[in-house]
Amino acid sequence: MRVIFNVDAITAPLTGIGRYALELARGLARHREVEALKLYSAYRWVDDPEHALHANATIAAVRRNVPFKSAALEAYTQLRSALFRLHTWRLDGWLLHTPNYVLMPFAGPALTTVHDLSWLNHPETHPIERVRFLDRHLPRSLEKAAVVFTDSQFIADEIETRLGVPRAKLRVVPLGVDATYRPRAADELRATLRKHALEDVPYLLVVATQEPRKNLARLARAYAALPAALRARHPLVVVGARGWLRSELEQALGPLEARGEARRLGYVDEEDLPLLYAGAHAFAFPSLYEGFGLPLLEAMASGVPALTSDRSSMPEVVRDAEGTIALTVDPLDEDALRDGLQRLLEDAPWRARAAERGARHARTYPWTRCVEETVAVYREVLGQGR
Template structure:
């Protein structure tokens, strides 16, 4: 079969959707059931290999600090609905011109909104955050929520990264259950347990010691529950905060000026380290060196950082009644959303109780071994296959 994949999200720094697209593309391209993978980057059609190489090149430029202007421009455009609408119209124009040359392909859009295409179409709906939590997104992007019903109606099949989101689509939009497929994400084999000797060369670049920090990793923005985490951290005894500083890592997100100011102030008083964007190659070592991983996000389609930490055999605290609770089950510690007292108590318990830490480290590792991008890709290819004659 031939696949046409939307790859506009392969623009570093990669978000959750960008990582999903990247790993799905890698693994679909390696399947003997797929003859060809073509990608639409937003303005041109590329081979799958070229799309991945361009992503790698752009990531290297970001590490060297060469994409500041583009980042600032993107942040400006995110604030205006008109910019999104104009960009979508331009991309639809280019897509339409090239789509005629890709008849007989299955078109898969990993980034929510389908472009016009006459053949079989699949869309991945990662979450309904724009609908359920519009206040956590820039005004410019909220118009996408109005485009969603059209995609839901046009798609021959829909994919969600969790059963939580699948059920939301069915309940909120009346989508027929047999059209929606819940396919969990995977984890790269680079995320694995590592010794202090194995992590040392990377961690020393961040002035960190193996087993001597608590880690949070995500885009720094309100919907990730960071305010709750900071409130909880203030409730943890000072002796613990001094021994295990809280490390906040991740690219800058939307509407985080107040959050960044608070983090900056707490770096001087509450044992917090803010190390900003971390290159993809360093992430497995940063996870593996942590004593504890905390991810109190309010709402996620899946929550890939939780799975990556589990695969690194690091005990995890995350949010109850979310997609993270769905796939991790009882292999991680769960707390209620927006409850700093409960979160702070859980952090303190796991840092002080080595047996509890060991329990969740081993349980998380065992559970994580059930997930792989190969399996995710194979299930996705099966969805494609069902749409072909």
């Protein structure tokens, strides 16, 4: 099969969608059934998945520093579509996969991945231009797509109910976790933990962009309500890029940081992140809404007991054949969050069992599974075309 794969999302710092696009591109480049792979980013072809990270740096800087208001975004979209048509008009017998919502115009079979409906469910947590863009362009992409991939059954159900996409067009392919996320011996962790001043510190880890949907302000207030001795033993460590609408988070985290009970590390180097997971005493991810919740899988793979929300896709991700592995709580209830955090930090028998089950469960989600299940759908679509 011959595949055109869009790699716009492969931009540092990698978010969940960027990680998905990068791992899928890498897997497709190695796959025995993909006889030819062409990677397209923004307005040109790129050589390989690693080149995409470098090639996308310029356009990412433009997006960060130039305000993309509606008119400018529409002009950019039209220009990008025209260039893609020009670059692909002679490519017969190819399949297009866009791993980030909106398809580019293409005469052959086209597939898209819709990771969540956050712009519909929580529009207040997105720039208004993004909401308008998806409202305008996603319906046509969903109509054009031969298949719509989703990361979880929860999102597939939402897409069918909210957007009217036929169930027959939907395919659930979960994300994966890299083998670098695993339990580690203390000597493996020492240099990285010392680098971040966390050596011999049993910290409570959070990995999330600092934006409202991640619910970090409520988490910080719930953490602040824990006994002082518990906070002293288990400082709150937040890893992730600064996002938007952070004033509530600043008010909640500021006093904790001033007392040395919380720290923000910001975006950390990719090689440090698996070690920061593995060195944590516990992991919290009380997001209001997720299409999958990749950090949960990374924490479980690292042998770290976790707490998360009792809604959207998160219970699906932390469930094995025996039931729910992580603690799940109402993310809007700060008392429930506080009580959950206390058990997460102190209940030794539960912690040991959750760590063992979580690591075993996460091993069933390698990125190779995501790649194989995606290629199987390509094969299905191309077979239907013949």
